[in-house]
Amino acid sequence: MDISNETVKILVVDDEESLREICRDALKDEGYNVLQAGDGQQALEVVSANKDVDVIISDLRMPVMNGLELLEKIKEKQLDIDFLIMTGFATIETAVECMKKGAADYLPKPFNINHLLVKVSKVIRDRTAKLERNRLSNIVRMLNLSNALNAQLDLKSICYEFVLQVQRNFSPDSAVLFTRADGKSNLTKSVIRGRLFREDPEFFARVQRLAQESLNESKSYLLDKYTARQLPMFADQEFPYSLMVVPLFSQQNRVGAVVLLRKDSSLFSNDDLQLLSVFAAHVATAIQNAKMYTRMRDQNIDIIRSYAKAVEAKDYYTKGHSERVAVYAVKLGSYLKLDSKELDALYTAGVLHDIGKIGIPDHILNKPDKLSDEEFEVMKSHPVIARDILSQVWSLKETLPVVFHHHERVDGKGYPEGISNGQIPGLAKIISVVDAFEAMTSDRAYRKALPWEKARDILLSGKGSQWESDLVDSWVDLLNRDGFENIQKDMQTMPLRTSQR
Structure with missing residues (x-):
């Protein structure tokens, strides 16, 4: 998860108006959204009116309600707000007490304004990391819940x-x-x-x-x-x-x-x-x-589709991408006369193939132009993140290799492991073909959708190097036979794989 300064809301609490103004100006210059309060009671009123406060920077000694009392109230209400205490009474005992009660950090007065900015920046970085850990943890908890229910x-x-x-x-x-x-x-x-x-x-x-x-x-x-x-x-x-x-x-x-x-x-x-x-x-x-249904397995897809939607919620342009990839994969698998179990596995892998993007920072995922080499290296980590998430759920162990390897190339120049044709799982190679085709024929933040004929030609030019030749030929034959428009229409009526039994 990426948090830019513009999205961070900071509340400065101090009974000295001049100090509040100095802090406000410095923080605003860094791009933060800054609010003010003169004591702890006013701070609670500000927080009540602004549910999205991220950080409170509070003096320790104030009238009406002091900083420690404010901190205790914030913790009592279990508000997700990080707390930075500043005080002119800089003793080890005070610092220990603040940290014990849940303060994120401690800033003694008088302080250099740069020192304040460094402290705030650290709190924001730690907060970002914590939110990301919580989000990934919740995904695992949801997947484990699904696994337990499916049993x-x-x-x-x-x-x-x-x-x-x-x-x-x-x-x-x-x-x-x-x-x-x-x-x-x-x-x-x-x-x-x-x-x-x-x-x-x-x-x-x-x-x-x-x-x-x-x-x-x-x-x-x-x-x-x-x-x-x-x-x-x-x-x-x-x-x-x-x-x-x-x-x-x-x-x-x-x-x-x-x-x-x-x-x-x-x-x-x-x-x-x-x-x-x-x-x-x-x-x-x-x-x-x-x-x-008599068996809980028949509702598995309805549950795991929600995880793909959690990824797509981060990027408007990929809305429905995973579902379309899943349907395309089943179409190609049926054309290749795969059995029902393999088709179910293809559908599940199609729905989950991009789940690792939940761990990619938003500014990279939604960048409207070409990624830098450094950003692309971060993007390439999403199969690894997907493996870490899905490996927590034993019922998806057969799907895991397909999701993990769907960005490999038959010439060995893909990722995450750079394995070549004979080592790539067959279902992963199917997902790779239809995933690329769907991405090319859909709008993205960095470009408009390509005509399907152009996407077809790109697939043909990459067969034998990026994609397996026979799979590209089969997908092109299927497009020519059924027509791209008809395949898109089938998206609206095709039932879930597990409900076809």
Whole structure:
């Protein structure tokens, strides 16, 4: 993930207006978006009105609310904001206390303005790296969730496995999964874990009403003792909890809702709510498919397609690219008379072939002109990133070599390993041909789509060096037989491979 200075929002908190102004001017000169507050209480109000604050630079001693109290409030609310403390009372004890409470760094007064900029730059770099690690970690968690769900063959097992997974990933004190029976509108309890819901039936009934409201209104909730008071069903009672409610939807079908609750422990965060929403989307698909199919394998593609969309969300011009590559690959595989298992593997590899680009910085992925040699080396790392992600999921072990080697060339000049024709997996060579063709016939940030005839000619000129000759000839024969326009139309109606059985 790449974070430019223009996208970074910094809040400077100090009761000395002149110092705030000096910091603001210096930070603005570096391109940062800068806000100001005169004390900790004002800072909380600014943060409440600006949900995207990345860094707070705060004095330690201030009236109304000091810097440490502000830091504690930020941590208590579990806001994803890095904290840089500055103070004129530069003692080791103060620094240790700040770091123990979660400060990212410590800046003693008086300081040189360049020292401030160096500190801020380091905090931003560390923040960028942390966000990237979290994003890749979440992808692995989602893939592991999919793997766990895919191993279950019936609705009851899926529900129990899902609740087990959310317990492992979110550590709630209690959890409950509500589902809807076909043709019914009301939610019923499917799985419940923890004592809190069992010991207070009246409270559980209120939670169930909130879950029903969440599903009916397609709205998620993140509640604590302050925000719960705004809801009528909790306004008349104490609420010493942190609670998340997320509805379950699958292709516009209202499936159910999941509720997680903590008592007397750390609060759930907005990041938790977002990740739980992704988990909920996956289990909703699993539940729906479990009602339609006897084996969970039949819903695998619906789940893994969401990972390709996570990549495509970074780049508007590649929207739908992975899906088209998957369909083209199956078309070519069918023309070559591959069996059903190989066609399924081709489709899965086509959907996942670019998943490693989730780890490529946005400024490289979306660059509107030719990449530099250094940038291209970074881009070439995406098969390795894909391998690191997919290797976490045992059910994709057969797909992994196809994804990893889809940029190899038959003359050995490809990447990531530079292997030649006889060493490249056959399915990877198929993906390579259709991936190149799809990329050439689609708009990109750096150029408009080429006519399909031009793309065909480029493939023909590269056969035997970049691509296997027989595969290029077969793809060209298929284009000539069916017509490029007709193949594109088939994209709209072609069913998922796993639902063709």
